[in-house]
Amino acid sequence: MFFNIPIHTALGTSTTSMVFTVLSGTASHLREGNMVIKTGLIIGGFGAIGSYTGTLVTGLLPENLLIWISASLLFLSSFLIWVRTRVVKQETSDQKVKLFWIIAPAIGLITGFLSGCFGIGSTPLIQLGLLIFLNMTLLQAAATSMLILIPVSLFGAIGFYQAGFIDWFLLVQIVAGTMTGSYIGAKFTKRASVLILRTAMILLPVFGGLLLLW
Structure with a gap:
């Protein structure tokens, strides 16, 4: 919206910025337990x-297809x-505990693919998987999704780098703000x-989707 960056470069740059953002947020969540x-x-x-x-x-x-799907x-x-x-x-049932090694890899592979393909960070989708299939609380889902996004965003960044879809100058500017905001936000x-x-989990994806369409 503000820099007229092509969608593929925008996705690559935002995914790469998440590597640093989630590191900051994860450290804060880890201290908060x-x-x-x-x-x-x-x-x-x-x-x-x-x-x-x-x-x-x-x-x-x-x-156009990338924007609409995202x-x-x-x-x-x-x-x-x-x-x-x-x-x-x-409460988590015994059946779900037994299926953990099927459910957890499936959540990772599916949300990771969507994150790499559509660059949406997949945070809402990861939180959804944690809430529905692993019965986490809202607090646990919000915090654990940050940890999950470290390897997801890192390997996504590697792929986007190899494809040449990263604007390094824009990345530095974004990271300066997002790392600070993520660390402070995790405290709250x-x-x-x-x-x-x-309310935040529900409205933020809607806001992001509207911005993409705009």
Whole structure:
């Protein structure tokens, strides 16, 4: 919107900036004790594979199609999070515990691929997977998604770099602000009410989707 950057370069630059942003946010969440570390590392590892694979596909997609799909995924994830958070959270069943090594890799591969292919960071989709399939709380989902995004964004950045879709000068300017904002924001996650967290998880993807279409 502000720099007239082509969509592929915008996606590559934003994904690369996330490497630094999520490092800052993860450090803050770790100190606050908000995240489920083991789950985050497992999903993040598989997410890295999906993310790099996605970057190989995104260069083949035309700009208009890329914008519409990215925006649609954001709207869809927002709607599904709204539906999920209206349902009372149930205890994790023994069946879900047994299926963890199927569910966790699947969440990583799918959300990682979408992140690499469409550059949306997949944060809403990751949080949705954690809420629905692993029965995390809103606080845990918000924090653990940051840890998952470290390898996802790193391998996505590698793929976008190889494709030549990164504006390095713009990246430096973005990172200067996002690292600071992410670290400070993580301090408020534990202190925010469930209503605020839920509202933010639902409205931010919608706002991002509208910006893409605009």
